[in-house]
Amino acid sequence: MDKQPGLTIIVKTVTRLIIWMIFLYGAYIIFHGHLSPGGGFGGGVILALGLLSVLLAYGRDFTLRWLNLKFLKSLEASSITLFLAAGLMGMVLGEVFLSNFLAKGTLFSLWSSGFLPILNIFIGVKVGMSLFLVVLALAEFDVEKGAEE
Amino acid sequence: MILYALCFALFLVGLYGMITKRDLVKIILASGVMGYAVNLMFVLIGYRQQAAYPILEPGKPVPAMVDPLPQALVLTSIVIELGVTSLLVALAIRLFQKYKTFDITQIRRLRG
Numbered sequence: 001m002d003k004q005p006g007l008t009i010i011v012k013t014v015t016r017l018i019i020w021m022i023f024l025y026g027a028y029i030i031f032h033g034h035l036s037p038g039g040g041f042g043g044g045v046i047l048a049l050g051l052l053s054v055l056l057a058y059g060r061d062f063t064l065r066w067l068n069l070k071f072l073k074s075l076e077a078s079s080i081t082l083f084l085a086a087g088l089m090g091m092v093l094g095e096v097f098l099s100n101f102l103a104k105g106t107l108f109s110l111w112s113s114g115f116l117p118i119l120n121i122f123i124g125v126k127v128g129m130s131l132f133l134v135v136l137a138l139a140e141f142d143v144e145k146g147a148e149e
Numbered sequence: 150m151i152l153y154a155l156c157f158a159l160f161l162v163g164l165y166g167m168i169t170k171r172d173l174v175k176i177i178l179a180s181g182v183m184g185y186a187v188n189l190m191f192v193l194i195g196y197r198q199q200a201a202y203p204i205l206e207p208g209k210p211v212p213a214m215v216d217p218l219p220q221a222l223v224l225t226s227i228v229i230e231l232g233v234t235s236l237l238v239a240l241a242i243r244l245f246q247k248y249k250t251f252d253i254t255q256i257r258r259l260r261g
Binding site for chain 1: 202204205206207224228231235238239242
């Protein structure tokens with residue numbers, strides 16, 4: 001048992017059970033950002049904390065095998081690019097940068113307020129991935145050899 | 150008014166820690182305390198007695214609301230503070246790699 005990296009089996013089991021609930025809660029916060037407190041930033045932080053709990057419980061080797069680091073990096077970069085593209089589309093179809101060009105829908109329903117939920121999703125993915133990658137980069141840093149990438 | 154004075158006292162606690170401590174980690178934590186004091190002051194400026202949070206909900210009458218502008222500013226400020234803290238931590242790791250210590254009195258001259 002001491003040979004395995006990460007924390008004890010209790011922590012690992014609880015993390016395995018609870019991780020998808022954390023992701024679901026983060027997605028809920030992101031999708032309801034235009035209706036209730038929270039939004040892209042808060043939900044993204046929750047997503048990053050879910051990934052961090054895996055990193056803490058299982059150790060970095062397992063986490064790097066479980067997650068595709070290159071995919072996370074491209075997700076982070078593409079979300080902000082899509083945000084920029086959405087803003088430019090508002091410029092083309094509407095009046096100014098980030099102007100709303102979708103139908104506003106009915107008030108207080110889930111798909112209301114134009115493309116604010118879509119922007120919230122982009123922001124949530126961006127914040128979650130960047131926070132996790134910052135902590136992962138700081139944890140990966142080897143004092144003797146320097147950063148690996 | 151006394152709440153603003155307490156915010157300023159919290160800010161001074163952070164400043165004291167930043168000036169007098171020798172450990173780099175403690176200095177980073179003190180800078181975080183200073184930032185939290187400023188955020189708290191901003192939110193308190195927008196506060197009103199007996200007011201609700203500034204979000205419309207179905208079926209809820211529109212009451213007096215607190216000022217949402219400082220809250221939005223503080224949200225941005227929190228994000229910037231996070232970036233500054235991670236930059237400071239990265240610099241501290243680099244300094245530790247070079248000097249093998251977090252004590253700033255030991256970090257004196259540039260070494261190869």
